[in-house]
Amino acid sequence: MNTNKLISLLALTILIIVIPAYAWMEPTRLEQSQADLRQEFVSDAAVIYVENCAVCHGAAGEGISAMPSLDNDGLHTADYDTLFKTIARGRYDTAMAPWHSDEGGSLNDYQIDELVTLIRYGDWTQVGELAAQRGLIPPTLPAAAIEPERLAEIAALNAESGSQWAAGMQLYAANCTLCHGIRGEGSDLAVPLNTPNIQATDVVELQRIINQGVPGTLMAGWENSLQPAEIEALAEFLQNWHLIEAEGIELTPPQPIQIDVDNPEDMLALGERVYNSTCIVCHGEEGSGGTGPVLNSQQILTKNSDEQLMQTIINGGLRPNSSMPAFGDRLTSVEMEAVVSLLRSWEPTAPWVENPRGTAQGGGPPWLRATPDANNPIAPNTTQGQGQGQGKGGPPWRNSGG
């Protein structure tokens, strides 16, 4: 046998051994690569989360005031499509805005897939760590709390089921206050619970609602994350809350952070903190624009008085279909004033921006951009079009004058 034949034989032998071996390992490799990819999705999503979502949902998905927590078992086991739709399209009548680029948001399919993966498989301590590294530590409010001696008092109220009420109130403080409020007064996210109506509702029905949630609302089904006994306790507590309240027993509300409102520097710092945690998502770093207008521009700042800026923050965007939400009930007046003072501080150095209200759509196709002109229907003035890519100066055919 000559050398060439020997080499061929050797090579083919290796091939014949290696390829079946690889084929045998292939299912394991596929599984491993799926696990790796999930991990990659979670890591990527953590970045997106910290940049976009932590403002409302907390640095580690713990929820802030009325915004719901994402780190709970109800959502870990939630349906993939429901989570995707909620993030992509927003949730009607709540503060949850649509995030998909098709809906005016800033995320694409892939990024929303990643976020869904984070919610379902996520490691929230990792997210919190990343948020802290980015210096994004939103003013976290201490959870509503109740002292042990108070719990003992509740237990003493009713010999038969008093201990159940106490357990229910504790569960309520830990899981429900974010949406339903410290005193069960409700919020724009959820219905009030401390009402005669609820007390009149059958206990079985209450348990069913807590177990299965309410379709079409933020109310998730809790049967996967709470024990049946716990849900029973919650329902018992809700039905007897007025009795507990009559004794003067309340949850301790979270304490607000103190700030010296007379010190302009403190206000500027606060404004920056609020801006960086709330406004930056749409208006960009230092007001450079994004989904929302370029705030750091002569047009916006010289044409609007402090009062007008304040009104826009309180009531939301003035233009029809504006996606600027009303912050009046989400920020305190001090915080809003601080933001206005921050915007004002940019005015001396603000640049002239050709189109501060540029939209992500780039103003539509070129033949649809001109303002309609009854006198000249064939060639209306092409320089008057609406909107263009942010800060890119628009496509070349729009800058040729005319």
Place this chain on the structure above:
Amino acid sequence: MTENTSNWRQKILYKPETDDRSRMRAVANNLILHLHPTKVPAPALRWTYTWGLGGLSALTATLLVITGILLMFRYDASIERAYTSIQYMETQVLFGSFVRGLHHWSANLLVITAFLHMIRVFLTGGFKLGRGNNWLVGLFLLALVLAFNFTGYLLPWDQLAFWAITVGTSLLSYVPVVGTAVSNFLLGGPEVGQATLRNFYAIHVAVLPVLLALFMSYHFWKVRKDGGISQPIRDKNERVERLTTIPHLVQIEFAAAAVLITALTLWVIFVPAPLEALADPSHPPNPAKAAWYFMGLQELLLHMHPLAAMALPGIIVAGFILIPWLDKQDDNIGLYFRSRKGKQMALVGAIWALALIPVLVIADELWLDLPAMFPTWPTLISTGLLPLLLTLAALIAIYLIFREFGHANPSEALVGLFIFLIVSFILLTIVGIFFRGANMALVWPV
């Protein structure tokens, strides 16, 4: 019955034909004997003459076609789905990762084998004695391979792809007058986006394969037409042993192919094709580098004005194209480095490049600041025309030194110059790939 059996035996065991008519038919019906002549000179079979580079390139191209067709079934050329479709391939499709890895690494290997094949053909004078045409076709095929690689590079739509193509096409826009227009035409706009992905995909799977098939066929046919691969001219009296293609040549080819496929398979199994994060136009990596085979060009761009950095390779490529007319001495065909003298010139050229290029790169990084030295000149002259002319002068000087002091004939002097250029290009590529860190500053590779 017996006749059938003998037919069957002939087909399976290749029993030799006995009469001329059957022998001729056997040749005419044989695919191998369409590609190769029935007999080849024994020296042409020497492994160290060709290194099998042309054949391995052809084999790699074939592998690329097969794996490429398989990939087409799962790939989706839209910026929303391209990346996801590759993640599907990697995580859901049986052998998906393997096929993609084979395509990826074969593509990279083809750049290397085709480049080495070009060097081999130059060094053995494979463009001489009427082979000039085929040299040009070969250069065009090398350009096609690069175009294939470049367009394919974008398709995964990951960070690496997006930014390599962005950097690569930004080189194009430095070409005077037409550069921006050509770049806009190819990209389907001023930036790399959906239109670019669609254009590149169409070019990659439709335009280039047709060109490749046409020109590869011509390339093979012309080798055959020119009387096989280049061989030294021999005395009329000298008798060269001629061996039959089957089995001598075929055995060598089969062994080379088996080794290549096995090595590639093992490589692919242990080193899967890379896939970085999804392309993000707002977060460029630092440093943003072109594909590795363009790093020589990108490195040049760091040292010269873009126009000069485009002009210099342009002039050198023009020189490569003109080689059949520059080196008209045909009697040294088929001899590596032309002659003993040529070998010396090549060695000197390589040593000069090895000494000069690192020194120049480091000097330009640390001390040399041409615009500061000539503050009144526009940069087009101080960092453009000046270094361009200096480089060209140096190349001419090297050639003249080989001629005058090395007593080399033009053919041998060109070998020295060629080796100088090739080694310089490889060195620049290595510097660009391994020694450039953040902001393209010179760093020691970690």
